[in-house]
Amino acid sequence: xxxxxxxxxxxxxxxxxxxxxxxxxxxxxxxxxxxxxxxxxxxxxxxxxxxxxxxxxxxxxxxxxxxxxxxxxxxxxxxxxxxxxxxxxxxxxxxxxxxxxxxxxxxxxxxxxxxxxxxxxxxxxxxxxxxxxxxxxxxxxxxxxxxxxxxxxxxxxxxxxxxxxxxxxxxxxxxxxxx
Numbered sequence: 001x002x003x004x005x006x007x008x009x010x011x012x013x014x015x016x017x018x019x020x021x022x023x024x025x026x027x028x029x030x031x032x033x034x035x036x037x038x039x040x041x042x043x044x045x046x047x048x049x050x051x052x053x054x055x056x057x058x059x060x061x062x063x064x065x066x067x068x069x070x071x072x073x074x075x076x077x078x079x080x081x082x083x084x085x086x087x088x089x090x091x092x093x094x095x096x097x098x099x100x101x102x103x104x105x106x107x108x109x110x111x112x113x114x115x116x117x118x119x120x121x122x123x124x125x126x127x128x129x130x131x132x133x134x135x136x137x138x139x140x141x142x143x144x145x146x147x148x149x150x151x152x153x154x155x156x157x158x159x160x161x162x163x164x165x166x167x168x169x170x171x172x173x174x175x176x177x178x179x
Contacts, residue, residue, distance in 0.1 A: 021127040022139050025091045026107050029129030033091075037084040040077055048074040087128065097174050104147045104172055106139055111171035112156070119170065124148070 025033070052074050055067035098105040104124070111121045120135060124147065127138040137144050146158045147169070156167045 023090050023092050023126075024094050024106055024139060025126035025128055027093055027095045029126055030088070030091060030093050033084060033088055033128060037081065037088065040081050040084070045074070045077050045081065048077055091126070091128070101174055102151055102172065104150050104169070107174065108147075109171075109173040109176055110147055110169060111173075112167040113170050115166050121171075122147075123176075 048070055052067060052070040055061075055064055055070055058064060058067070061067050094106050104110050106124055106126075109121055109123045111119055113119050122143065123134070123136045124139050124144045125136045127140050130136050130138045130141075139145075139148075142160060143156075143158050146156045150156060150169055152169055152172055154169045156169065158165050158167065
């Protein structure tokens with residue numbers, strides 16, 4: 001099987017090839033991860049166990065594509081459940097607003113303006129709840145690290161693979177952009 005990319009899912013918390021994650025999460029992020037764990041453990045795993053058993057009952061497992069597929073999916077699901085259980089135990093839920101809301105801290109929505117006058121709003125969240133479509137960035141990301149502790153109107157320079165970018169903080173909010 002040369003030339004074929006045969007990688008498997010690895011637990012980022014124990015994989016020495018990956019950086020350590022910050023163990024912070026918002027209450028909403030924790031609830032989403034808990035919901036996923038419950039879905040996988042209570043619905044997906046039993047369903048896959050049933051399907052694997054039905055496929056195994058059909059005879060020769062070596063040539064049974066249903067059995068092979070369902071067994072692989074079951075093993076992936078069991079691995080993901082174990083990871084989520086371990087990760088949820090390691091996380092610290094940050095539900096309190098910081099005392100100084102004039103500075104950027106975890107869970108803040110921060111509006112930035114670049115040199116061309118373009119604005120973007122990002123939210124600083126834990127690495128387990130990042131979402132590029134929502135502009136939720138990990139607290140471990142270079143932009144978030146540059147923002148932490150800064151005040152309104154602060155100048156920020158962020159080194160990224162595409163080069164250095166300059167921003168000015170135009171708003172800091174802890175209630176969200178829609179509040």
